[in-house]
Amino acid sequence: DIVLTQTPATLSLSPGERGTLSCRVSQSLNSHYISWYQQRPGQAPRLLIYGGYIRATGIPARFSASGSGTDFTLTISSLQPEDFAFYFCQQDFYLPRALGQGTRLEIK
Amino acid sequence: QVQVVQSGAEVKKPGASVKLSCGVSGGSISESPMHWLRQAPGHGLEWMAWVDTANAATYFSEVFQDRLTFTRDRSATTIYMELGGLTSADTATYYCVRETAYGETWPLEFWGPGTRVTVSS
Numbered sequence: 001d002i003v004l005t006q007t008p009a010t011l012s013l014s015p016g017e018r019g020t021l022s023c024r025v026s027q028s029l030n031s032h033y034i035s036w037y038q039q040r041p042g043q044a045p046r047l048l049i050y051g052g053y054i055r056a057t058g059i060p061a062r063f064s065a066s067g068s069g070t071d072f073t074l075t076i077s078s079l080q081p082e083d084f085a086f087y088f089c090q091q092d093f094y095l096p097r098a099l100g101q102g103t104r105l106e107i108k
Numbered sequence: 109q110v111q112v113v114q115s116g117a118e119v120k121k122p123g124a125s126v127k128l129s130c131g132v133s134g135g136s137i138s139e140s141p142m143h144w145l146r147q148a149p150g151h152g153l154e155w156m157a158w159v160d161t162a163n164a165a166t167y168f169s170e171v172f173q174d175r176l177t178f179t180r181d182r183s184a185t186t187i188y189m190e191l192g193g194l195t196s197a198d199t200a201t202y203y204c205v206r207e208t209a210y211g212e213t214w215p216l217e218f219w220g221p222g223t224r225v226t227v228s229s
Binding site (some may be wrong): 029030032033035037039044045046047050051052053054056088090091093096097098099100101103 | 130137142145153154158160166167170203207210211212213214215216217220221222
């Protein structure tokens, strides 16, 4: 099975800073198969990015994603207070659907 | 606008089973496969199963293979997930999620609000 490993587990940054979250896949994967999700406290997750880099409906342009092979990145260009949340990556092609264990983005 | 709806919170005793429902408003549940994931308190998400709501095909995580079953109601508007042999480790919020086909990728786009299941003696 495919395994996704996210680093760091916790990222402490200040509003306005740039956030970079990593997702490493255990085998080379078409970048179109990677999606990213955000979960705010007490809420269900929501889709941020799919197809490797495509922002879902209503997602602000400060969110972007890239990567290829086994290494993928979610970047938040200028952190807003509402961006401090839990983020996880997932591969959207194979079953079982593997998810990363997540990165908690917290206010420094 | 598609919305995934789920049944309410449950409290169960160890060894019991829990049956959770999931439906779709603003669309047909048969239009797209559904996934089930769960999240234990303070933990990340764990993928459990995929259900093709059009033909009832399923794929389960090996972790749940022996104690997970799925059914549909006759009108095919609601699916049910039953998890048996509950232990305290099954205490979690269970999410029903509808995937969307975007070319060759199927992200989890529409999330239900989750159903909290508490297993306690």
